[in-house]
Structures are given as C-alpha cells and as structure tokens.
Amino acid sequence: MSVINPDFVEEMKLFGEDIALACFNCGTCAAICPLIADHFPRKMIRYIQIGARDRIMDQAQDLWKCLHCGLCTQTCPRGANPGEIILSLKRYVVENWRRS
Ligand code: SF4
Ligand code: SF4
Structure with missing residues (x-):
C-alpha cells in the first residue's frame, strides 16, 4: 500500500519542480513519449500531485530511461x-535514496 504525503508537492519545489499541479492528466505526454511504457511520464506527474512518494521511489529506475528528447514538453497543452x-524527480531521488 502506498503512503500518501500531502506535503510532497511543496517538498518538490526544493528540487526545482513547481508546476506539476498544472497537469490535468490528459495523457498527451505519455502518448508521444518514445518510451511508450506504462503511462510514462504522465504517471510520475500524477504521483507528485497525489503525494505518492513511495511509488516514485519504487519506480525510480524509469526516470533514468528518459531520453530528454523534449517531445513531452513541446506537446503538453x-x-x-x-x-x-522528470529532471526534478531525478534530483529528488538522488538526494533521498538512502531514506527510502
Ligand atoms: S501532456 Fe501535460 S497536461 Fe497532459 S498529462 Fe502530460 S504533463 Fe499532464
Ligand atoms: S523527454 Fe523523456 S519523458 Fe519526455 S518524451 Fe522524451 S523520453 Fe519521454
């Protein structure tokens, strides 16, 4: 069972992420991402929104599959x-890995 952390959105601001709440989960980024895997990157953004830090840490290896091609950013409505x-989440994971 995942533990929900309602302060996670605020915590992520320390790692340069302050716009995840703008996402309305349309899935465009997941559709265009060349990884085409398991709703990435949309699912990671949703995890930030709901404070599902444990899910992010459990699936952190997926962050390093990102090609940083920018297609998701270009097409996000x-x-x-x-x-x-995704870059901010990588910074978070590197900083917090030992306490996960
Ligand atoms: S394309 Fe933008 S609004 Fe749509 S799910 Fe991805 S990040 Fe959210
Ligand atoms: S930048 Fe990363 S998450 Fe975005 S479309 Fe490219 S590979 Fe996918």
Missing part, C-alpha cells in the same frame, strides 16, 4: 513541462 519535472 498545459505548459506543465513534463521533461523538466
């Missing part, structure tokens, strides 16, 4: 910059 959110 909300300007949520999903590519940059």
Whole structure:
C-alpha cells in the first residue's frame, strides 16, 4: 500500500519542480513519449500531485530511461513541462535514496 504525503508537492519545489499541479492528466505526454511504457511520464506527474512518494521511489529506475528528447514538453497543452519535472524527480531521488 502506498503512503500518501500531502506535503510532497511543496517538498518538490526544493528540487526545482513547481508546476506539476498544472497537469490535468490528459495523457498527451505519455502518448508521444518514445518510451511508450506504462503511462510514462504522465504517471510520475500524477504521483507528485497525489503525494505518492513511495511509488516514485519504487519506480525510480524509469526516470533514468528518459531520453530528454523534449517531445513531452513541446506537446503538453498545459505548459506543465513534463521533461523538466522528470529532471526534478531525478534530483529528488538522488538526494533521498538512502531514506527510502
Ligand atoms: S501532456 Fe501535460 S497536461 Fe497532459 S498529462 Fe502530460 S504533463 Fe499532464
Ligand atoms: S523527454 Fe523523456 S519523458 Fe519526455 S518524451 Fe522524451 S523520453 Fe519521454
């Protein structure tokens, strides 16, 4: 069972992420991502929104599959910059790995 952390959105601001709440989960980024795997990157953004930190840590290896091609950022209709959110999540994981 995943533990929900309602402060996670605020915590992510320390790692350069402050726009995840703009995402309305349309799935455009997941449709265009060349990884075409398991709703990435949309699912990671949703995990931030609901504070599912444990899910992010459990699936952290997926963050390092990102090619940083920018396609998701270019096509996001909300300007949520999903590519940059993935970078912020990588910074978070590197900093917090030992306490996960
Ligand atoms: S394309 Fe933008 S608004 Fe749509 S799910 Fe991805 S990040 Fe969210
Ligand atoms: S930047 Fe990363 S998450 Fe975005 S479309 Fe490219 S590979 Fe997928």
